Amino acid sequence: MKLNKILILWILALFMGLSSCSSDDSEIDPTDDVTGQPDPDPEPQPDNPEPIDLSAYDNGSRVMMQAFYWDVEPRFEWWTNLTDKVGGWADAGINRLWLPVATKGQSGGYSMGYDVSDYYDFGNYNQHGTTETRFGSREELEELISTAHQNDVEVIADIVINHNSGGGLEYNPYRGYETYTLFDEEHGNASGMFNRNYEYFYPNSVSQYDPGSLFYAESNLDHHREYVQDWLWKKDNSVAKYYKNVMGFDGWRFDYVLGFEPWVVKAWLDEVGGFSVAELWDGRASVLRDYVNETGSGAFDFATFYKLEEGLDRFEDLNTLDQDMLWKTHPEKAVTFTANHDTEKDSNEDNFIKSSNKMKAYAYILTHPGYPTIFYSDYENTDFQDEIKNLIEIHNSIATGDTEILYIDEDEYVMKRAGTGTNPGLILYISISNSTKRRSVSSNWNNVTLMDYSGNSTYNPTSDENGAVTIEAPSNGYSIWSITE
Structure with missing residues (x-):
């Protein structure tokens, strides 16, 4: 009886072993x-x-560096930190730096710039409790831009033209209460350029249109007003022309374009040109395509980002990589990425790619068509840096031809x-x-x-x-x- 049990167990084990082998x-x-x-x-x-x-197979392709993360440290030294790194980044094959919002925000020395107050204060006016921005002084920014250009690296400005913050209180007759919409030399706009009041935010005397911004609804700029257009991109000393001709920026990253209409970006680019990428946070490739076609701007390829996140993390099913992505139809306009300042600080696990899968995601974007972006914190991670450098070299050499x-x-x-x-x-x-x-x-x-x-x-x-x-x-x-x- 005991022998029969042993025989039965041996047969079962053999059967299970055979059935577990991959076909x-x-x-x-x-x-x-x-x-x-x-x-x-x-x-x-x-x-x-x-x-x-x-190196004998230079295909002309390069990559962009997102040169910051959320709440960078040390404060007041960021521009100098980046200046020291530009030469090494250029040698690694990086041809553009995307900088954080370079002007003074309401949070002063703690601001990452997205609470924009004075478009012309690059760390040279004492307001909101500080002269320097979180990132340093205007002189240090100018030194960074000059160093980048000496290394044939373009510098991309992060442009926030949806919402403003840090103005003074004034009675707003179109809302029936006081709003923080007064921007002048004494109220968050020490430069005295592009002063504004409630007439230049939604709603006002000539416009009831409101795109429904999720941020700072009461101080959401009305781009239909000629005055706003003049100061943002038309005048000789407009924001766009000052950034380009005086500060030396080479292109634009448009923040939160869901907060204003596509024609704004098209009008800006028609006026001043330059490399452009829009933050249209939408995982549908069809939506990204429509925006690219309407504006002429590039766009971050959130479709690719989410397919990578789903395939590597959420569903653990690489079949997602056979789905629609912006790079598949508009490779010259698709700015691909695996992480940015928002995804890395977001507590939603579906909005970032796990560290254990980062290098597979980088291998994907650095071998496929599109213009890849490297995230500062990933590149400066000693566990990742050599691997990313190698992937950049592969991207810039043999990652070419039909896919x-x-x-x-x-x-x-x-x-x-x-x-x-x-x-x-x-x-x-x-x-x-x-x-x-x-x-x-x-x-x-x-x-x-x-x-x-x-x-x-x-x-x-x-x-x-x-x-x-x-x-x-x-x-x-x-x-x-x-x-x-």
């Missing part, structure tokens, strides 16, 4: 080289293949960039499986030994005469394949 032949068998045991069907491994020189998804399922994503001319392109392989994976795919490379330029795999497969090759992704990681010498 997917791309998964490494537990007796292969992953565990140091002989591979049952080993591929010949060439001796120390030589990588290609990525094709070679394979996708719940835990694997394989994408090919076809390359152009003599540029070989690449293949990205992301896996969220807990085991090392291998998959046979069709490449553009015939009879060539490949290597993983991310450094995450030491496997060196060789393609056959038709370009077929088996590539590998580490468990819960990524690899980026291209040719060797």
Whole structure:
């Protein structure tokens, strides 16, 4: 009887073991080289293949740095901190810096600038309890911009033209009570430029329109007023022209564009030009596309951000990466990102990508079309920096050519960039499986030994005469394949 029980238990164990093995032949068998045991069907491994020189394949692409995080420290030293870093960032392949709002806000030395008060106080007027902004003095900002230009790096201004804050109280007949809408030399606008009162906020004597801003509704600028248009972008010393011609800014990041109409951004760009990206916080690619088409501005690709967050974190299903994203139709207007100052401070877990998945997300945006943005806190993280630098080098060299998804399922994503001319392109392989994976795919490379330029795999497969090759992704990681010498 005891023997029969043992036999039954042995049969059950054998059955369960067989049923737990993946039917997917791309998964490494537990007796292969992953565990140091002989591979049952080993591929010949060439001796120390030589990588290609990525610097010889400059594809002209670069990346942008978001050069701040929420509540940066130390206060009053941020511009100097960035000045010291610009040269290294430029060497790494960064060609634009997105700076925080550079002018005085209601919170004075504690303000991140989004409570904008005086559009012309760059840290040179004593108001709201301080002369310097949170980030430093005007002279230090000018030194930063000059240093960036010396390194062929453009500087992008964060523009808040929806709401104002920090004005004086005045009786507002259109609301029937006092509002903080008086901005002059004594009330939050020490520069004396672009003074304003209740007539230039919604509602007023000529306009009842209100886009329904979620922020500072009582001091929401009315862009239909000629006076507001003159001071924001039309006059010779308008905000736009002063920032560009006097301060030396090269482009614009428009904050919270849901708070005003698209024609405002188009009119601004028609007047002064420059690189532009809009913060339209909407995960629908169709909405982003409509905005880009209407304004001519680029936009942060929130569609891609949320598909990455869903695929890597929320649903753990990489099939989300086959859905609609802005870069797929407007790659030249899609500014891709994995984190920003808002997502990293947001307590909503669906609004940020976990640290453990950050590098897979960066591998995605830095190999796909679009204009990637690097988040300061990620780059300055010593655990991430070398990896991000390497991904930037890959992006600026061999991440080029048509894009094709070679394979996708719940835990694997394989994408090919076809390359152009003599540029070989690449293949990205992301896996969220807990085991090392291998998959046979069709490449553009015939009879060539490949290597993983991310450094995450030491496997060196060789393609056959038709370009077929088996590539590998580490468990819960990524690899980026291209040719060797």
